[in-house]
Amino acid sequence: MRKLTKEEYIETIHVLQKENGRAKTGHIAEHMGVRPPSVTQMLAKLQGEGLVEYEPYLGARLTPAGAKIARELMARHRVIANFLVILGIDREAAEKDACAMEHHMTGESAVRLKKFVEFIQTAPRDPQWVGKFLKYCETGERECGEK
Amino acid sequence: MRKLTKEEYIETIHVLQKENGRAKTGHIAEHMGVRPPSVTQMLAKLQGEGLVEYEPYLGARLTPAGAKIARELMARHRVIANFLVILGIDREAAEKDACAMEHHMTGESAVRLKKFVEFIQTAPRDPQWVGKFLKYCETGERECGEK
DNA sequence: CCTAATCGTTAGGTATGCCTAAATAATATA
DNA sequence: TATATTATTTAGGCATACCTAACGATTAGG
Structure with a gap:
């Protein structure tokens, strides 16, 4: 490793x-x-x-200082893994990839990604474009009626 | 550094x-x-x-082998930076953060992110949800008419 | 209790990527 | 052309994170 x-x-x-x-x-x-x-x-x-x-x-x-760092890291990990799952990666692989990434994603990018995941997860309904994206991944084709 | x-x-x-x-x-x-x-x-x-x-x-x-690696890295870098820009990070910061991330993003995740950026960038029109997301970042509020 | 097996630490060594200081090669100038 | 300046390399060290082998502590079974 x-x-x-x-x-x-x-x-x-x-x-x-x-x-x-x-x-x-x-x-x-x-x-x-x-x-x-x-x-x-x-x-x-x-x-x-x-x-x-x-x-x-x-x-x-x-120690309390160590625990604080741990909590921040786990939060970052969760955000990244959830994002990857949204993109269609299976949970297990997402967790693994998140491990590799979480220590190198900092500052503004981390904050934004967090908001992005939040934005999607708290959407009134599962946003339509996510489904369209997954379909696009599989078929390479956009849905006909897409505006 | x-x-x-x-x-x-x-x-x-x-x-x-x-x-x-x-x-x-x-x-x-x-x-x-x-x-x-x-x-x-x-x-x-x-x-x-x-x-x-x-x-x-x-x-x-x-060498040709080295050049191949360089091309792959730059492609990954481009994808990550573009993604961050979509999320509303300014270009300069996005480039910098991409440098830090590109060496730790591999496999399936890299492929998916690439597709995702592609999906957004080649959208028939700038997808509406991107604007909504940026607004959500600033105000914390979703647009009224969001479906 | 005492021995055996297990678990943990200490000692010493490898690989990597960085540094400073000193020596050497290349280049520009007088 | 001889010398001064600049660029690069060599030599020798430091820090980090890993390893194996050997020693010491702990725990469990007889």
Whole structure:
């Protein structure tokens, strides 16, 4: 797999913490496809930055600062994944692709995409153009009566 | 700036090559915000992978394999930037954000986004919902007559 | 309780991409 | 042509994120 970032560790810890109360080294490693020593090392680093609290042999928990970052990331993830689903990508692939993208989408673009997804999802009715778009993808043809 | 990838070097070389015939170390460095030695080093690496041909003190040119990658990247970049512009981001910011995203958007998602942009740009008329969306961004309100 | 298996950490090493400082090649100028 | 300026490369280091191998702690079974 590609090189993981601190943010991705934070996200994983966030998830495991909700399941088990504490995120243990081995679980994090398994979840992220790296070896335990890499996790130990990263936990030390994150602790140094005040993002996790880490008790050797016991596991890690996010500090409030770490939890804040996790929440922001997950929100971004949700937006991107939902967008991809709207475009017709299946849920599973969308989640995976969102993982790869979420750490590189920032600032104005992220805000706009969020609004866009919101705009579509809260539409009075499922907007017609979405259906037309999906049809266009399959057939390459626009619907006849399209205005 | 964040850490640059081989792909970004290839893109830069592609651009400079079109301007000057050869991409010189100093120009590449300036363009990418790194120091010349970093460029020399990367050129050696890219040459080793058969992506550029590099004559010390003269400059670099992409091999056919390198040029192919460059074209694909630029196409992806164009799609992403155009999409962001549709969402109402100004051109300059869109180009910048696209740079950050283009290397992490792959596979099915890239294909779908391309189709989506195409779908909008080739619409018989500028689709109405785009205007409605931009208005929604500004005011938070949907247009009255929206169906 | 004590040993065995498991889980985690420490130690040491690889790869990548960046840097500065110093040496060398190319180019422009006197 | 000789020298000064500029451009590029070489040499040596730093930081990050990963790894394997070896050691130490924890937990479970006998």
